[in-house]
Amino acid sequence: MATLREIRRRIRSVKNVSQVTRAMQMVAASKMRRAQEQVLATREYSEKAWELLVHLASQPTDDARQNALCTARPVRAVGLVLVTGDKGLAGGYNHNVLRLAVRFIREQQAPVKVITVGRKGRDFMVRLGVDLVAESSDLPAQPKLRDVLPVARVAIGDFEKGLFDEVYLAYTLYYNTIRHEPVIRRLLPIRPVGEPQSEAMSGILPDQLGKIGPVKGEYIYEPSAAALLQTVVPRFTEMQIYQAILESLASEHSARMIAMRNATDNALDMIHSLTLTYNRARQEAITKEIIDIAGGSEALTKA
Numbered sequence: 529m530a531t532l533r534e535i536r537r538r539i540r541s542v543k544n545v546s547q548v549t550r551a552m553q554m555v556a557a558s559k560m561r562r563a564q565e566q567v568l569a570t571r572e573y574s575e576k577a578w579e580l581l582v583h584l585a586s587q588p589t590d591d592a593r594q595n596a597l598c599t600a601r602p603v604r605a606v607g608l609v610l611v612t613g614d615k616g617l618a619g620g621y622n623h624n625v626l627r628l629a630v631r632f633i634r635e636q637q638a639p640v641k642v643i644t645v646g647r648k649g650r651d652f653m654v655r656l657g658v659d660l661v662a663e664s665s666d667l668p669a670q671p672k673l674r675d676v677l678p679v680a681r682v683a684i685g686d687f688e689k690g691l692f693d694e695v696y697l698a699y700t701l702y703y704n705t706i707r708h709e710p711v712i713r714r715l716l717p718i719r720p721v722g723e724p725q726s727e728a729m730s731g732i733l734p735d736q737l738g739k740i741g742p743v744k745g746e747y748i749y750e751p752s753a754a755a756l757l758q759t760v761v762p763r764f765t766e767m768q769i770y771q772a773i774l775e776s777l778a779s780e781h782s783a784r785m786i787a788m789r790n791a792t793d794n795a796l797d798m799i800h801s802l803t804l805t806y807n808r809a810r811q812e813a814i815t816k817e818i819i820d821i822a823g824g825s826e827a828l829t830k831a
Contacts (some may be wrong), residue, residue: 530805530809531809532806532809532810532813535802535805535806535809536806538802539799539802539803539806542795542798542799542802543795543799545791545795546791546792546795546796546799549788549791549792549795550788550792552617552784552788553785553788553789553792556781556782556784556785556788557781557785559669559781560705560778560781560782560785562669562670563669563670563774563777563778563781564702564705564778564782566670566774566777566778567702567771567774567775567777567778570770570771570774571771573767574767574768574770574771577764577767577768578764578768580760580764581718581761581764581765582718582719584598584718584757584760584761596687596688597684597687597688597716597717597718597761597762597765598717598718598757598761599717600717600719601693601717602693603637603638603693603694604638604693605638605639605640605641605691605692605693606636606638606639606640606641606692606693606694606695606696607640607641607642607643607661607683607686607687607691607692607694607695607696607716608629608632608633608640608641608642608643608695608696608697608698608712609642609643609645609679609683609695609696609697609698609699609715609769609772610625610626610629610642610643610644610645610646610649610653610698610699611625611645611646611649611697611698611699611700611772611773611776612625612626612644612645612646612647612648612649612652612776613646613647613648613776613780614646614647614648614665614666614667615647615648616648617784617787617788618780618783618784618787619783619784619786619787619790620783621700621708621779621780621783621784622646622648622649624700624709624710625649625698625699625700625710625776626648626649626652627710628698628710628711628712629642629649629698629712630656632696632698632712633658638693639659640658640659641658641659641660641661641691641692642658642659642660642661643660643661643662643663643664643679643682643683644660644662644663644664645663645664645665645667645676645679645773645776646664646665646776647665650663650665661682661686661691662678662679662682664676664678664679667773667777671770671773671774671777673766673767673770676766676769676770676773677766679769680765680766680769680770681766683695683715683716683769684716684762684765684766687716687717692716694714694716694717695714695715695716696712696713696714696715697711697712697713697714697715697768697769697772698710698711698712699711699772699773699775699776700775700776700779700780701775701779702775702776702778702779702782704782705782705785705786706782706786708778708779708782708783715765715768715769716765718761718765
């Protein structure tokens with residue numbers, strides 16, 4: 529049985545851990561609120577941008593068909609933009625999206641090349657031996673579009689060069705503080721209305737914009753369809769990657785807050801249990817000392 533000194537040392541150690549986890553919980557809660565506001569502020573714009581991209585890809589013009597980002601071709605290589613966290617201690621947040629990404633990679637017929645956002649995804653893919661095209665980490669707590677443009681331009685540029693024939697996004701979709709699910713959705717090439725917009729695996733939303741309806745009529749382009757498509761399609765595609773990163777950040781902070789809250793509760797339960805053990809051991813020690821004193825006194829009396 530542990531001595532009283534060892535039990536006291538364990539109680540002190542667990543108290544220190546509980547203070548750290550409580551502080552991390554408060555920090556994560558603060559970051560989560562800001563990330564939640566940011567992701568909700570941009571989500572509707574991102575969805576409308578995607579709807580416009582799908583409608584543009586549906587236009588029966590030569591310019592729409594010839595735009596590289598709207599043109600399907602035989603798949604010889606697949607690009608995957610993988611969004612994870614830079615740090616751990618976030619429950620199953622990183623594990624869940626990495627597990628889904630690994631399953632996606634193994635199920636593809638063509639080789640998969642990965643662009644990672646976050647150190648956890650980068651380190652895991654390096655250990656797995658996957659072809660890593662580019663990586664980004666240490667994003668600001670509240671990233672702007674310009675902070676993720678390097679990642680987006682690598683994905684779009686490699687697709688236009690033919691290094692990728694398809695590009696997918698792997699990230700964590702934020703629903704609320706408790707619910708956030710890893711998803712993989714197809715980003716490029718952009719499919720016209722009437723075709724599935726997101727090829728899903730387990731947990732992936734079947735279509736980010738399931739409410740997209742058929743195109744009625746044709747768009748009128750000013751100054752020209754070619755000029756507009758050349759500018760709008762890449763910019764709105766970059767917006768989809770930016771939104772995926774915001775969704776992941778909100779999910780990460782929520783998962784970390786919940787994990788640290790659970791860790792704090794477990795530490796308090798352990799402190800309570802150790803305190804009871806300490807009190808019992810102390811009572812047993814006192815009782816034993818009293819018995820020894822009483823026995824010695826009795827022996828002296830008889831002597």
